[in-house]
Amino acid sequence: MKRLKKRGLALLLATVVICCTSLSASPVSAEVSPSPAPAVASQETLRLGERIYREGILPSGKPLRVSIKGDSAVPGMTFACVSCHLRSGLGAFEEGVYTPPTNGAKLFKPRPVLHRGLELSAQPPLRPAYTDESLIEVLRTGSDPKGRVLSEVMPRYLLDDQDARVLVAYLRSLSAQFSPGVSDTAIRFATVISEDIPPEKSTAMLAAFDAYFDSRNTQVRAVADPRSKGSYRRMAEKMFGSKELATRTTSLSRWILKGPPETWRSQLEAYNGKEPVFALLGGMVSGQWQPVHQFCEENGIPCLFPNTDVPVISDTDWYTLYASKGYYQEGEGAARYLNNTADLPGEHPVVQVVRDSPEAAALAAGFQQTWQGLGHKAPVTVSLPRGKVLDGDFLQRLLASHTTAVLVIWDDAAAIPALEWLARHDGRPAMVFLSARYLGESVWSLKKSVRDFTYLTYPYSFFPTAGMGKPQLQGDAQKTLRQADIPLKNEVEMITSQTNAVTKLLTSLLIELKGNYYRDNLLDVTGTMMEEQHPVYGQISFAAGHRYASRGCYIVQLSPGDTPELVKKSGWEIQ
Template sequence: MNMAGKKKGVTPVQPPSARPAYSDDTLAEVMRSGRDTSGRILDTIMPRYLLEDKDMSILIAYLKNLAYEYSPGIDNYNINFATIITDEVHVDQVEAMMKLLESFVTSANKQQVDYEAQLVKLRETRREPTYRRVKLSRWLLKGPPGTWQSQLETYYRKEPVFALIGGITSKSWKPVHEFSEAHMLPCILPITDFPVVSATDWYTLYFSKGYFQEGEAAASFLASQDQDIKSKKIVQIVRNTPQGQALSEGFMQGLNDKVVPLPSTIMVAPNESLDGESLKRLLDKEKPDILALWTDDSLLRAFMEDSVPIELPATLLISSGYFGSKIWSIPEKMRSAAYITYPYRLPQDESRYDRLFTSTMKQPNSDEIRRIKSKTMASLRVLTQALKEMRGDFFRDYLFDTISMMQDLELPLYERLSFGPEQRYASKGCYVVQLSKGEKPDLIKKSDWVIH
């Protein structure tokens, strides 16, 4: 006669015997040999780590710092996110981002409702939470950046979140970046041209280094094209704005180990204009072989003044980010000398994604609105894939660990978004292009995508 609770022919699984707690030494031993403190041999599915003492101590320190409770913003039924918007951003740009974020929330919560309904139909109860209800808060930051920190602290005290997703500003992201670092709060792909460029900070994943990356790419392009670059006279005209300063900083850092001496810098005040005569005197004095124009398009007028013939340098560097749509107005007489940094997929190649941006409005999306939508789509793709692969292990550091293991993504706007351990800038490339001839020019590649 069988004992109650047993099935004939089935041997019940015995739980492992109790073992003494691990010390650093015994934990190192079990990870190396697979033998625990009670002498039991662990299953072969458990990897063995044949590490030197120094590396083993680092691994043990890492294990000790792993969280054993869910991160803030998570419980068994809900996961809370926030997105950050600063008050100077145009309403159309905010709407372009928010519509996609809100659509993501609606879709995610529908999955949760459908899952619960399926459990009811099957007369089952939920053992482990598979779907959580998603909540997205909008944190609006008002006033100068110096006041953002206190506003963020107020929002966070009232409503802790698991991560920041997207977000948009035309200003520097630095106050938000520092807030994320202080609270160990992941921030996934905010829309900003002014990220913090750091090799050590951890908690913000950016699309790129922004304007800094254009300047850095220009420097790498020069070095790759001209073996004799150290003998060339390089001058940069820098408008004293955040855009000009970031371009100049990236350019100078990129040239730091390639050029001696470093380029001469001519600063131009934010609202200062140079006429043709002033520009001619400047160029006659400096006689640059290479001239970097880290300004907006207003300086083009000085080059185009017929009354003051200006001899162009052999190479003219221009930022498409700073010029914007005005790159298309560069006159033909300058095009053979003008090399333009372009941090996105070229327009003629990007057209294959047009179907994603069909609008119900009569007016098509502007380039800026389309870029905001592209970036928001990318941030949601990364977040959705990461949450799926986390399989309910909702710890903030593990979110970044999961993202770092993702394969490269091919999405609208960027040629490639790539991830890896401790990498915090997903797009690492930038084209250098020239304009073709004619009234409706194309962009012609003069470099590969990854050039720095």
């Protein structure tokens, strides 16, 4: 199980597999009658149960404790249910190992015998429906409803009555009903756009979405048309992955945000209250994505690949899946490249000049946090106020105050004249770093005199993208890129390509849901997907809990010729 191997949970895997197999696979001769439906749990009870399930923390704040063979009582955080049964409670099947569901829709019903996905109702169920009491019993003692004692490698959870019932109450609610935005015949999505986005950009994104949803719904209607030939319906069902999915239409609402960002939250709540959706797709707003990110986090709504260069950087948030860390990722790449450069000149501190803008702030944060995390002293950071020109006088005062071999300039194209001043300055730093994304197309205006000491962070895949054709891997042999071949050439084309990447991902995810339309399950199955190809970032990868699909950056320079090209100076600096 690749995901668990990465976590180093070999013991957990062995434990849970034996536990789950024992709980669910043995035939029984009679079904145990379920207990009367319990009263609806309070929100506080569900919150506490969720914490046990996801974090292994009891309502008291103490860690869940378990008893396993050879140890009478050990901390149980490693054995939190989410580790194998996932956030949705639907379990997983990886590398031949099956972890069954523990969600409310499955756990408290008899589990039928399945053959090729079909229920064999004539046979006794694999197990009876759990009751609160029988589930608590098996968690504590390892004894199932028929009195069988499960393997000793299964942990026995040391839960008192109150904590046990809190956990069971949460399990009853977990993925018990399909998430909002899903009906018997349709799945509703939305995309978020702020009204000040240039029309050519929003039009490019919406046109790509409309083409996808129109095509898909045309096929769904054709499957439902009684005049369609059986062979066509079977072919369409195979393409959709299941007959069930082939009968559901999909729609995309447009949530247009107006006014300043501090008013967006109430607008998002109003849209969602009027027309709940299963997930948000793509989207673009002016400035930072943070207001939308926070809305999704607090409402439990997945958001797939928003078009933003300033995403929220978090190790714990769950609901937004970004294509990359944006500008922050470039700052990380510059820090790692400097750290890995054996002949880094001098012992003086790195100096970074930071423009007063969200883009520059993200670049600086990525650089500083990574640089210090690698064991270096914090860089000297000099702010560049909005409207202030970065010119020779500014740099002269800066270099007179700070001796440095490395100058990092997080500014847009306005910084280019300052580079030309540095080229004429005898005491200039040996290396100067800037962001190719932040410079935009102006990167090609760098004069020959500055190219030998100017290094650029480049977060895109190193492959020809004219027409946004099939990408190559980041590790390919190609060393240079022409101006005509890079994503910086055409921003509208990039938006179209990234939107197509969202719809490609959505197609795969809908199939992998297997009819289990729960929001957490959408993100659970994302974490089990194989590597994919992205038209802008190249090879992207997913893993359980990862929220940034692209996690690398190149360091490049411009070639000295009259027709400059980007030249690799590093490999793909993985974050």
